[in-house]
Amino acid sequence: MVNNAKGYRVWYIPDGYIPPISTGSLVSHESICVLNANEEAANLSVTIYFEDRDPIEEVPVRVEGRRTAHVRTSTLEKDGESIPVGVPYAMEVRSDAPIIVQYSRMDATQPANTLATTMGFPVA
Amino acid sequence: MVNNAKGYRVWYIPDGYIPPISTGSLVSHESICVLNANEEAANLSVTIYFEDRDPIEEVPVRVEGRRTAHVRTSTLEKDGESIPVGVPYAMEVRSDAPIIVQYSRMDATQPANTLATTMGFPVA
Amino acid sequence: MVNNAKGYRVWYIPDGYIPPISTGSLVSHESICVLNANEEAANLSVTIYFEDRDPIEEVPVRVEGRRTAHVRTSTLEKDGESIPVGVPYAMEVRSDAPIIVQYSRMDATQPANTLATTMGFPVA
Amino acid sequence: MVNNAKGYRVWYIPDGYIPPISTGSLVSHESICVLNANEEAANLSVTIYFEDRDPIEEVPVRVEGRRTAHVRTSTLEKDGESIPVGVPYAMEVRSDAPIIVQYSRMDATQPANTLATTMGFPVA
Numbered sequence: 281m282v283n284n285a286k287g288y289r290v291w292y293i294p295d296g297y298i299p300p301i302s303t304g305s306l307v308s309h310e311s312i313c314v315l316n317a318n319e320e321a322a323n324l325s326v327t328i329y330f331e332d333r334d335p336i337e338e339v340p341v342r343v344e345g346r347r348t349a350h351v352r353t354s355t356l357e358k359d360g361e362s363i364p365v366g367v368p369y370a371m372e373v374r375s376d377a378p379i380i381v382q383y384s385r386m387d388a389t390q391p392a393n394t395l396a397t398t399m400g401f402p403v404a
Numbered sequence: 405m406v407n408n409a410k411g412y413r414v415w416y417i418p419d420g421y422i423p424p425i426s427t428g429s430l431v432s433h434e435s436i437c438v439l440n441a442n443e444e445a446a447n448l449s450v451t452i453y454f455e456d457r458d459p460i461e462e463v464p465v466r467v468e469g470r471r472t473a474h475v476r477t478s479t480l481e482k483d484g485e486s487i488p489v490g491v492p493y494a495m496e497v498r499s500d501a502p503i504i505v506q507y508s509r510m511d512a513t514q515p516a517n518t519l520a521t522t523m524g525f526p527v528a
Numbered sequence: 529m530v531n532n533a534k535g536y537r538v539w540y541i542p543d544g545y546i547p548p549i550s551t552g553s554l555v556s557h558e559s560i561c562v563l564n565a566n567e568e569a570a571n572l573s574v575t576i577y578f579e580d581r582d583p584i585e586e587v588p589v590r591v592e593g594r595r596t597a598h599v600r601t602s603t604l605e606k607d608g609e610s611i612p613v614g615v616p617y618a619m620e621v622r623s624d625a626p627i628i629v630q631y632s633r634m635d636a637t638q639p640a641n642t643l644a645t646t647m648g649f650p651v652a
Numbered sequence: 653m654v655n656n657a658k659g660y661r662v663w664y665i666p667d668g669y670i671p672p673i674s675t676g677s678l679v680s681h682e683s684i685c686v687l688n689a690n691e692e693a694a695n696l697s698v699t700i701y702f703e704d705r706d707p708i709e710e711v712p713v714r715v716e717g718r719r720t721a722h723v724r725t726s727t728l729e730k731d732g733e734s735i736p737v738g739v740p741y742a743m744e745v746r747s748d749a750p751i752i753v754q755y756s757r758m759d760a761t762q763p764a765n766t767l768a769t770t771m772g773f774p775v776a
Contacts, residue, residue: 284775287664292411294472294506295437295521301429304762305673313667315701315742329439329472348666348701348742370439370472370504380742380773382666385519390428392516392640392764395757397667399773401504401523403408416535418596418630419561419645425553453563453596494563494596494628509643514552516640516764525628525647527532540659542720542754543685543769549677577687577720618687618720618752633767638676640764649752649771651656 286317287378288402293371296328297385298354300366304391310353312373312400313382316343322377326356328363329370336361343379373400410441411502412526417495420452421509422478424490428515434477436497436524437506440467446501450480452487453494460485467503497524534565535626536650541619544576545633546602548614552639558601560621560648561630564591570625574604576611577618584609591627621648658689659750660774665743668700669757670726672738676763682725684745684772685754688715694749698728700735701742708733715751745772 299308316322324341339358343349353363353371363369373381381400386393423432440446448465463482467473477487477495487493497505505524510517547556564570572589587606591597601611601619611617621629629648634641671680688694696713711730715721725735725743735741745753753772758765 285662287773287775290409292439292441292504294439294504295435295474295508296472297474306761311667313740313742315664315666315744317664317701317744329441329470331472331474335470346701346707348668348703348740350667350669350703350740368437368472368474370437372439372441380664380666380775382770382773384667384768385521387517387519389430390516390764392514392762393759393766394517394519394642395759395766395768396508396519396521396644397757397768398506398522398646398770401411401506403411403504414533416563416565416628418563418628419559419598419632420596421598453565453594455596455598459594492561492596492598494561496563496565509645511641511643513554514640516638518641518643518766520632520643520645520768522630522646522770525535525630527535527628538657540687540689540752542687542752543683543722543756544720545722577689577718579720579722583718616685616720616722618685620687620689633769635765635767637678638764640762642765642767644756644767644769646754646770649659649754651659651752 287380289375289378290404291373291381291400291402293383293400296369296371298365299387299389302388304388306388306393308388310385311350313350314343315348315380318377319345321345322375322379325374327372331368411504413499413502414528415497415505415524415526417507417524420493420495422489423511423513426512428512430512430517432512434509435474437474438467439472439504442501443469445469446499446503449498451496455492535628537623537626538652539621539629539648539650541631541648544617544619546613547635547637550636552636554636554641556636558633559598561598562591563596563628566625567593569593570623570627573622575620579616659752661747661750662776663745663753663772663774665755665772668741668743670737671759671761674760676760678760678765680760682757683722685722686715687720687752690749691717693717694747694751697746699744703740
């Protein structure tokens with residue numbers, strides 16, 4: 281039986297996009313914000329889906345117990361592969377412990393930045 | 405029995421609106437961002453509801469297996485009908501395979517653009 | 529047994545706020561965006577909660593079958609009472625048929641407007 | 653048996669961040685917007701998680717019956733500790749009565765402010 285008292289183990293975020301341009305005082309970026317409310321560390325594995333190529337599979341991320349990690353998607357990297365800017369993509373986040381995942385994007389294409397956020401979508 | 409390990413088959417988005425004006429370097433637009441994490445392709449059918457007329461029914465969209473598609477709502481078209489700009493509408497997205505749907509709008513009415521996003525609402 | 533194939537009958541939105549100022553070409557406003565995907569009309573009843581006074585109870589709203597309605601919260605009115613601008617409030621939306629409710633706010637306090645959106649929170 | 657007709661008792665918000673800079677006419681801030689639709693008061697307890705230190709545990713918040721409270725996260729304080737600006741954090745909100753929790757951030761780093769909102773994530 282799955283115990284969801286501290287969250288879920290599989291999350292999806294369909295709308296990933298790293299804006300290629302930054303102006304003003306902030307840099308365009310996205311983050312997956314993870315809360316691990318368990319005592320022990322959580323080992324995450326992020327798979328990155330694209331529109332026209334095979335996924336980058338199972339990028340590892342570690343979040344210590346009773347900690348949050350706000351992970352910039354531009355830092356996700358495996359075998360020299362990372363997410364290109366200006367390309368639509370999506371993410372699957374798997375964890376060996378229940379977590380909560382929120383997604384946020386700061387778009388600084390214009391000097392007047394704009395921020396958007398939503399919870400990830402949990403399935404298990 | 406429905407297996408929701410890869411998402412849901414019916415999604416709703418009540419707040420659709422294509423801003424009629426664009427200024428600055430970006431164009432006002434909305435997208436439905438679909439993730440198909442299955443091996444096989446998903447065949448979607450989008451029905452568009454309005455405030456004062458009958459819906460545009462069952463616009464087909466195809467998303468290959470293990471791919472995402474960020475579909476601009478302005479490209480949805482059937483029998484010569486598409487979504488007019490500047491009109492409130494809503495969407496129902498049906499799929500023959502479980503998917504995840506996120507909705508985003510970039511409003512570039514002002515030179516300082518603004519971005520909003522939310523997961524769609526799944527019902528089955 | 530509740531059938532949720534077309535949505536839910538009770539929705540909550542805790543963060544209501546009508547910005548008192550508008551600049552630029554747009555007017556600050558909020559909307560509750562309702563989709564009624566049933567064949568028959570849905571009769572809604574909106575209760576408005578405040579921080580320091582009793583609620584405005586059961587403001588009626590009607591949404592025809594197979595239609596969406598994007599209702600500006602400033603138009604909700606009962607017995608001469610409506611939502612004041614610049615005041616934090618919250619909403620409960622009840623319906624006699626299953627619906628889907630999304631909440632959006634356009635804040636035009638600055639000439640550079642900003643848009644935020646989220647699904648309402650369903651409980652029954 | 654848990655009765656969720658008025659909401660949930662445990663909510664999570666992974667993406668907390670108080671922008672350190674404010675320009676224009678508004679002040680950068682975040683709020684947790686709580687709706688208590690019960691007749692009696694709800695006693696909340698907010699735990700604040702960080703990336704690199706132990707949590708601030710169980711900050712008390714009270715919301716009267718049939719009232720909403722839009723609580724600025726900068727006002728959460730216990731034993732002289734509060735949330736520093738410019739630091740990623742996350743929140744756990746526990747309540748002795750079912751409530752609904754929405755999270756919003758107004759970022760006024762630029763003169764052109766930007767607003768983001770999402771429902772909290774309920775687990776119990």
